[in-house]
Amino acid sequence: MSRLRNALAVTVMFLLATAVPASAHVTVHSDDAVQGGYGQLAFRVPTESDTAATTGLQVAFPADHRLAFVAVRPHAGWTYKVVKSAVRPPLVDDDGNQVAEAVSEIDWTATGPDSAIRPGEYDEFLVEAGPLPKVDRLEFRVVQTYSDGSVVRWIDPGQSEHPAPALSITAGSVTAPAVQPVAASAASPPWALGAATAAVLIAAGSVALAWRRTSRRARPTE
Known part of the structure; x- marks a missing residue:
């Protein structure tokens, strides 16, 4: 019985040790992301380190699905920089205008230690983007920087140790008119x-x- 209890304790500790890091990945989600429409994208950033705080975040947008419109919501205690690059062929916005440059990267930086994401905490960085492509998901490449100079790259595809954040996009639907x-x-x-x-x-x-x-x-x- 003693050996059995010890074995069970080791198993539980192993499961907890492997489950906690998996739930602390950098992710992206949206409550209103619809194909062909506009949505608010939230990049959720937890601090996995026990000794250092998150001080920087770089989000690279997918090169094969550039978005004609991207607006950044200001984040208290953080500055941001928007990087654009040429798009060929140009994109077309809702007004029929051609968009020759689109956002390729957004960099957030904490203005001081009080604004950094400390160990055991998380934060979210919001953008409004669209029109969203007619695909099921978009993958973003993210680089997380810590106060001790260490860097974590969330860029690997699929299920891996450092997976790239993937946004699920639902297909648009037409609502039938109500009976009057x-x-x-x-x-x-x-x-x-x-x-x-x-x-x-x-x-x-x-x-x-x-x-x-x-x-x-x-x-x-x-």
Whole structure:
């Protein structure tokens, strides 16, 4: 029994040691990323080091799917630099204008130690981008810099020790128009309104006739 408990303890410790780093990868996600539309992209950056803080983040956009529009949301305590490169053939935005240069990289840098992402913490860096390509996923290459000078490159494809953050993009859908019963009634032919009015008048007359007969029967005999 003692050997069994020791074996179970070692197994649990191993599973915990391997599961924690896997959940601390740099990732990208979006709640409104739709193919052909615009969405807010959030790059989530945890600090895996026990002794150093995250002070820099470089995000390289996929070269095979450049985005015509990218806007950076300011992040308190951090500065950012947007790098653009030529696109051939040029992209076309929603207004039909050709876009010859598109964002290829965004670099965030902490302005001081108080702004850095300390051990055991995480932060998110937001951008608005689109139109998103008609693909299921986009992979971004990310470089994370620590206060001690060490660098972690999240650039490997697929399931690996340092996987590149991948954004899932859902296919666009067309929503069916809601049924408007009021509008349908307004479109009814004129004779329908006349028939309804006649039915109401007939019903009212029947009620009045029945009331008169009941009143006569209830009168006392003189």
